[in-house]
Amino acid sequence: LRLGSRKEAAGAARSSVSRRLEYIAHSARQRGVPEENMTVTEDFSRVENTYQMEAEVCIIFSDFGKMQNVCNLLIEKLGTAVTISPPHFYHTPEAIDTLRRQVCVAAVGNTRRKAQEVCRLFGQSLGKPLLIKEEETKEWGGHIDSYPPRSPDSLTLEERIQSATAYASSRVFAVFEIKGKENRRNKLL
Known part of the structure; x- marks a missing residue:
């Protein structure tokens, strides 16, 4: 202002x-x-x-x-x-770190759910994780598709938000213990 x-x-x-x-x-x-x-x-x-x-x-x-x-x-x-000048959008390093963690945790959760589905398919149950490793994390910012490229001052508010939006992806590798049918019967007794 x-x-x-x-x-x-x-x-x-x-x-x-x-x-x-x-x-x-x-x-x-x-x-x-x-x-x-x-x-x-x-x-x-x-x-x-x-x-x-x-x-x-x-x-x-x-x-x-x-x-x-x-x-x-x-x-x-x-x-x-x-x-009042147009807003300047940015992400603090802490916010980017939080985003990375959230994406990694979500990837691990997705991996666990997929492993559970595979176990159910074979009549097994999923045990505890033996190894979880984050193999790759990527972050990127939004972009505006316009030609010719426009200066940041000429962007609409919606375009500014889109160009300042941060995205992240995480690829994880996980190994889970698989419990057989016998283990489930023993637990029920």
Whole structure:
């Protein structure tokens, strides 16, 4: 978000921007944005016979809906007094690590279910895993099919989301113990 004010009195320029900055911070906090996810940069200068105060607020959101709600509120309440830049989407290293783990766990679960189906087909039961090894993990980002290629600033919001979406796949190798019919009969007795 960017905002600014140019006034003949220095205090008036600062006050105008400070009030809006406080409103922006208050609105974001009320909607669950932690203080540490907001950064404010201010620039105060003299332009000809006036004082100019400009500020830029960077807010990090982890919830897309929350970002839209805050932006819509600020546009509604502050109008042209604030300029909201299009969002910049990215994934933290922690989020990518979490994605990798989730994909690997899902791959192991899929492997186990397939092994259970094969065992049932032969009248056997699946035992404990003897070996589980992740053989390959791949990650890739989304892309937009357009020709000629467009600059990131000209993409629609939906295209920005699509191009920022992270995907991952995991190939696992697993060896499970197979229990015969005799083992099941003994357990039932």
